[in-house]
Amino acid sequence: MSSTPTPSEASGSQTGLVPALLCQKCGEATNMASSSATGRNPLLRACNGCCATEKWLNRSLAKPKGRDETEEEKARRLNAQKIKDELKAKTPEDRKKWFAEQKLSRAQEDHRTKRTFSSAVGHVEERRIASSFKDNVEVYVPFRTWAAQEMSLKVYNTLKEAEGGWEKLLANPATLTVQQNGQTCVKQFHGVEVRQRDGHEFQSGLRQRMDISDEKELDEYLEENESRLKRAKNRLSVEAKANEEEGGEKIIPLLTVRKDLGQLKEIEEARDAEMHAQAAAIAERKAREAKQKKDKEENQEKSLPLEKLALQSAKGKAVQTMTNVLLRLQTVYKTLEEEANKITENESEDIKKEQAAKFRCVAIAMQTLETAINEKDKSWEHETSTHQTADQLAALRQQITEATKNFHTTSEECKAARDTVTDVRCWLNSTKKAIRDAEKAAQKTAAGKKIAKVAASNTLEQLGMALAKDCSGMTESCGNMSYSLNVQQILAGGPPCVLDTNRSQQLRDAVFKLDYYKLQKTWVAEKMKFVQGSSCSAIVSKKAVAGRLAQFLQRSWPDILGDDPLRGIPAEAQDHFVIQFAQRHSNTGSIYARTEMNCPMLLILLEGELAVGGFRPERLGGKTLAEEVKKLESMTATQIRLEAENHGWISRLKPGASIVIPSNCVWFELSGDDDENHSIRQVLGREAFTPAMLQWLQQMDKEGSLAQNEALVKLSAFLQSQAQAA
Ligand SMILES: [Zn+2]
Structure with missing residues (x-):
């Protein structure tokens, strides 16, 4: 550009x-x-x-x-x-x-x-040469040399005669002469020298160079070069002379x-x-x-009245400054408190207690700060009254200014108050994060959680745990089982459809290799710790993973997933039909009045052991869903076990086993001793299973349990339109 x-x-x-x-x-x-x-x-x-x-x-x-x-x-x-x-x-x-x-x-x-x-380079160099050359040898000779030649040739016999000849020669305008060392020399031709030269030499040296990038620099170079050469020449002659006199070799650097x-x-x-x-x-x-x-x-010149006024104003300003610091902190405190109240409104007592303790610390620190400010004010007031001269007052004023200048950073009380506020802020942030994570988890497990609010209760949770205790170590499969899908039976509350462990081989191999699975395990474990639950399920939110898992299900359980998937499920209710990972602590249990949406669910056990049991809800004898739940809650764990053993079914699943839990079925799941208990769940959104869902939703609606749940209202409307279209 x-x-x-x-x-x-x-x-x-x-x-x-x-x-x-x-x-x-x-x-x-x-x-x-x-x-x-x-x-x-x-x-x-x-x-x-x-x-x-x-x-x-x-x-x-x-x-x-x-x-x-x-x-x-x-x-x-x-x-x-x-x-x-x-x-x-x-x-x-x-x-x-x-x-x-x-x-x-x-x-x-x-x-x-x-x-x-300044960019000098040191160098060493080896050279070989082979050359031949021819020199024309011409020399200028002084009188004595010339005369010697002439006399030996007998041109002149005496030096006197030669001198006359020399004068004549010099007088000839064709004679070339030079003046050197005070003598006149005459040019002579001495023949031609022909030389052959072979050489092998090695040299080391130092070079200096300068960069020349424009004309101006070239001029500078020439100027510099000249002075350098001149200097070098002088030095060389000095060197030569010195060497000559001392008879030694002394080298003077030229660069x-x-x-x-x-x-x-x-x-x-x-x-x-x-x-x-x-x-x-x-x-x-x-x-x-x-x-x-x-x-x-x-x-x-310090005047007493003026100093008094100045001191008063300085003191007022100092107190104002300190109070402002306090007020600011109080505002922050109030804001944080409001925020905290909002956040922990629906949280456990423990968190609320923690919150109260944290905020109490702040309140105390603020109180201390306030007292400290008041005391400072009082002590200054006292000193003001004891000081008499203008100089004393000026000194006190100086002192007050110094004390307040860095009040918010240096005062111990102020620092303490700020530390507590920081502490609360950190606590609030981490709590917020924890709650947000838990909420995310809740959203992820929306399917399970929303229904749980309708159907489950604290009592059912406790009952589930009691059941796990009651059945520990003695749960064996019993009751009717079907080993291939019978839609009528599945819609009517059982028996369930139990499938061979071999089916899940491919799926399990793939899942165990997934990083996502490991991550999900840790992640869900964290959530379980936080909500203090015995189990948790979460939808597989990573699309690529969910897609792959769906492919495996389709490949290995084609008869169960069928070829009549429900299309056009409202967005709000789609989460219910997404593949979920579930995990459970060892030796815990849960009991449910129905499957999610009262829709058959495929459960594939990946790790650990799981006993799944159930019976038809008619056995409870309630007229409405709410009444059924009440009746269920009033049962003991043993009664529930006996009901499943004698009138329903219990299937003890080994890793790899899969089961379709029917619609219209009270069911429970109990984990064994294994530390790891993980399963995959897929609510089977098939057209074939819509009647049971619709019926259940309509019943919920009739009993007024549906009104606030937008997702379920929409799902209900959707299923209704499907049914009419059919
Ligand atoms: Zn510039």
């Missing part, structure tokens, strides 16, 4: 302008390439300069990891902290200014950093790596110093301001 729009982009956008991209830190214009997003919004940018400043500040603020920080680091960190605090207190405008300044100085520094050839690296450190130190100066300036300014304020106060 580019910050400058191309023509097509410009004409394409509504305004024709791309808004300028401003750095959020320094407020200066930037572009996408040289900035980073500050948060999720990719258009809120911070320029690279400001990012570097932030990084530098954060780095300075960080404590070293895995070791103690040095004094130096600590000082640096504290300075950085000061700057950061100051930054926070700045107005947005000032903050931008600061960032802009930092950016500028950073840019200058970067510049300097680049110029220092300034050490110095250049040092310069980098200097820059770093300069920044630190600058930061230190900034921090010091802040501290000094604050101190100065504080001192000025104090001086102003002290220098003022």
